[in-house]
Amino acid sequence: MLKPIKLFSLLLLIPLLLFSEELQKELTVKVKVKDIIKVEKPPYIPPDKLSFRKREVILQNIIGKVLEPPKEIEEAELYVPKEGGCGAPKDVNLYKNAVEAYKKGNLFASEKYLKDLISIPNSPYTNAGKYILGLVYVKKGKKEEALKLFEEACNTAHMYTMPSCESFFALYFQLFEKPYPTEEPLLWKYVYMIRESGIIPKKEIQNCQRYTFKKYCAYVNDFIAGRPNLDYLISTKVRRAIKLFNWGRLEEAKKILLEFKDKLIPYRDVVLYYLALIALNEGKTKEALDYAVILETLNPELAKSVYLSLFLKDHSLADFVYRKTGEKWVLEYAGVKAYNGGNYRKALEYFEKAGKWKYAVYAALKLKDYEKAYEILKNVKDRDREYYRLLLEVLYSTDMEDEFLKTLEEIAGKYPKLYKEYYGWYLFKKGNWLEAEKYFDNPYYKAVAYFNAGDYEKVLELLKDDNSYEARVLKAKAAISLGKGELARKFLYNETPEEVYLTGLSYFIDGEYEKAIPYFEKLTQNEEYRLKALLKLADSYYNLGQKEKARAIYTLILSKYSQNPEAKEALLGVAQIEIEAPTKELEKIVKDFEEKYPNSPLLPELKLQLARIYAKEGRKVEAQFILRKLVNNPEYRDRASLLLADVVDNPSEKERILINLLKSKDKAVAEEAFAKLVTFYEERGNLLKLARLLEKRSDPEKVKAIQIYLKLGRIKEAERLFNRLIKKYPESEELKEVALKLYEKTKKRKYLFIAYKSAKPEVALSAAYYLGNEYKGEDDKKALEYFLEVVLSEKKDLPFYKRAVLESTTLLKSFGAKKDASCILKRLEGLKLEKWEEERVLELKKGLPECGG
Known part of the structure; x- marks a missing residue:
């Protein structure tokens, strides 16, 4: 919602008579980008940390290798029919004879009967016979033929369907050393899941008695739980050891595994692998290497895993492990670790070997080592986009401008986006920040450009989701430049001298000087930040009232670092201390400094301060003498002109100076000139010029312009401006109030409809009352609605409330609603009435019943 600014209370003016306070402000809140926070093109700063995906050490499916196939084909209880003999169907007799022969161990006879049985088509015993024949073949060692029979019997419905399926799954596992993939039954689903995926189910199998393979089911449950099983003792003990390893109980796991490390079991490689991992966890590198050597013959993949695990424990073995495994990522990973540990030379060696250019x-x-970087880039054969980016960065940071421009020309058609970005940096280097910003896609680069252009809010907006070091620091600088110290501290971790300085600065601009001092003190020995920290340390002492401490530091800066930019601020500090007492010290300082440093860039600033003192003391001629010279200095033109406007006597000249300053690139100067111009027009009663001035400003200030136009009776201009703003801000409460005033001036009903929508009762009810009058005689029912809205509001202090009651009563009476009219009229009881109002009430009461009667 549009809210007009309080022009005269919020604009920051510096009264002429408070020069001491002005310098206080200079020292306290003046944080200029060019002096304190200077942001150049971000040099190419490699990441502080490089990331690299850590490889998986333990292969999940090796646990499954420990799960053994069934040692035997467990059999279902075979059904023997009671019928049979003479008169019974042939297939019944064949089935019965086969089962009886099988149970007696006469496999030859059983096989003969079963072959005859399964040759009978459409017999209900045929598929059952295939199951039993499969059992016969298993015992005779003809397992491949048995597997086929079990599979056929599994795919049809008969009394042995599930036993057939289970036997097929079991025999398949035995023959092929891998389980058959199935979802049902659960036992065999678990077998497949464990063996093939290494996934251990969370729950054991319930009720193993429902399976044909009851013993094997019990084994699978023991395997899942990590319990010993006498039928599969080695398997379950190794499984138990793996479970103990995963629990971190390495000694117990190791004790079990050592029992089997030399045994010729199918999963000896798994035993050795876990023993190697335990050795690694115990820091026994040689022992782990011994196991890896054995594994090279048993299972090269597991040996490779041990070597890689060994490398992850000790990155100095990178070259050895690389020779063993041929994995280049080892060199890359070692390089990353060296890089992240700050050993950039070793990292460079590994990266070159790995070909990670x-x-x-x-x-x-x-x-x-820019020359080395340049040489590495020369050796890159694939001159892709990344190559050119790095090359351009190296050329830029070494100021090889000719080759930089030549490279830009080379990639213009090949990599237009890259060209665009670095052409942007070329413009940036020339100081064309906002023009450069258009060429950047990277939000951080855009933010740097906007920062240098002074649009700090845009910086915060662009980088709101970026938590990198560079972004955090730039956001902190933007927040400080906006005077938001607490916000700046949210971005600072104080891990670098730069962050420490900015943290101190954030407290400084918040006026918390005691908190700022320790941060600045930390940096007095830091080569890069010493001078900045000393200056702000002195400013902090000054603002705490410890003037002598501040003077000592300012003097130290002036004596030892007079040619540095910080000396300018130090001189201002000394000047502030000197002028607080009513002496001529600053005049002497200026005179001495001009003699000692006649060409110093500090002298104009000092003279500007002296002119301010003259202005304060009413020595306008002397102040003008200095200021009319300073306005010829581009750096001081705006500030000197602003002060000159205060000391000139000619109103036309004063007005002309302030109008010109509205165009100043220094936003603070432009705003101060605007405030002074507002005051100037007000004091001289030139409200029309003030309105014209406000109309060219922001929308909130345009509202003030409308009000002035109304005050001056320039109704058409007020309407023109109002109509433009109400389209833009239809919900503005301030404009609704203005609409009411416009109605009062123009009597145009359309303004009442706008005011009527106000959330402020006094505005909305005023509009309602006026609307009642507008519709009276034209549409009395509508008029009554508006009058009643005022009456029922109970806002009896409104000046038109009594009239609204009288009008409502009159209309209700005319509509024949006498009882309602009586009740409405009663609302005037207790209110002080004018004589004419009393007479009107008496007149209206005639013919009305009592309210509620």
């Missing part, structure tokens, strides 16, 4: 350039740049 990008990371190698990172390491070279961390070493500030």
Whole structure:
């Protein structure tokens, strides 16, 4: 919602008579980008940390290898029919004879009967016979033929369907050393899941008695739980050891595994693998290597895993492990670890061996070895987009401008986006920040451009989701430039001198000088931040009232670092201390400094301060003498002009100066000039010029312009501006109030409809009352609605409330609603009435019943 600003209370003016306070402000909140926070093009800073995916050490499915296939084909209880003999169907007799022969161990006879049985088509015993014949073949060692019979019997419905399926799954596992994939029954689903995927079910199988393979089911449950099973003792003990390993109970696991490390079991490689992992966890590198050597013959993949696990424990073995495994990621990973540990030279060596040219350039740049980075880039055969990016960064940071421009020309058609970005940096280097921003896609680069252009809110908006170091620091600088110290501290972790300085600065601009001092003190020995920290340390002491401490530090800066930019601020500090007492010290300082440093860039600033003192003391001629010279200095033109406007006597000149300053690139100067111009027009009663001025400003200030136009009776201009704003802000409460005033001036009903929508009762009810009058005689029912809205509001203090009651009563009476009219009229009881109002009430009461009667 549009809210007009309070022009005269919110604009920051610096009264002429409070020069001491002005310098206080200079020292307290002046944080200029060019002096304190200077952001150049971000140099190519390689990441502080490189990321790399850690490889999986334990292969999930090796646990499944320990699960053994069934040692025997468990059999279902075979059914023997009671009928049979002479008169019984042939297939019944064949089935009965086969089962009886099988139970007696006469496999030859059983086989003969069963072959005859399964040759009979459409017999209900045929598929059952296939199951039993499969059992016969298993015992005779003809397992492949048995497997086929079990599969056929599994796919048809008969009394042995499930036993047939289970036998097929069991025999398949035995023959092929891998389970058959199935979802049913659960036992065999678990077998497949464990063996093939290494996934251990969370729950055991309930009721193993429902399966044909009851013993095997019990084994699978023991395997899941990690319990010993006498029929499969080695398997379940090894499984138990793996479970103990996963629990971290390494000694117990190791004790079990050592029993089987030399045994010729199908999963000896798994035993050795876990023993190697335990050795690694115990820090026994040689023992782990011994196991890996054995594994090279048993299971090269597991041996490779041990070597890689060994490398992850000790990155110095990178070269050895690389020779053993041929995995280049080992060298890359070792390089990343060295890089992240700050050993950039070793990282560079690994990256070059691994052929990781990008990371190698990172390491070279961390070493500030730009020539090495340049040489590495020369050896890159695939001159892709990344190659050109790194090359351009190296050329830019070494100021090789000719080759930089030549490279840009080379990639213009090949990589237009890259060209666009670096052409943006070319413009940036020339100081064309907002023009450069258009060429950047990277939000951080855009933010840097906007920062230098002074649009700090845009910086915060662009980087709101970026938590990188560079983004955090830039956001902190933007927040400080906006005077938001607490916000700045949210972005600072104080891990670097830069962050420490900015944290101190954030407390400083918040006026918490005691909190700021420790941060600045930390940096007094830091080469990069010493001067900045000393200056703000002195400013902090000054603002705490410890003037002598501040003077000592300012003097130290002036004596030792007079040619540094910080000396300018130090001189201002000394000047502030000197002028607080009513002496001529600053005049002397200016005179001495001009003699000592006649060409110093500090002298204009000092003279500007002296002019302010003259202005304060009413020495306008002397102030003008200084200021009319300073306005010829581009750096001081705006500030000097602003002060000159205060000391000139000619109103036309004063107005002309302030109008010109509205165009100043220094936003603070432009805003101050605007405030002074507002005051100037007000004091001189030139409200029309004030309105014209406000109309060219922001929308809230345009509202003020409308009000002035109304005050001046320039109704058409007020309407023109109002109609433009109401389209833009139809819900503005301020404009609804203005609409009411416009109605009062123009009597145009359309303004009442706007005011009537106001959330403020006094505005909305005023509009309602006026609307009642508008519709009276034209549409009395509608008029009554509006009058009643005022009456029922109970806002009896409104000046038109009594009239609304009288009008409502009159209309109700005319409609024949006498009882309602009487009740409405009663609302005037207790209110002080004018004589004419009393007479009107008496007149209206005639013919009305009592309210409620």
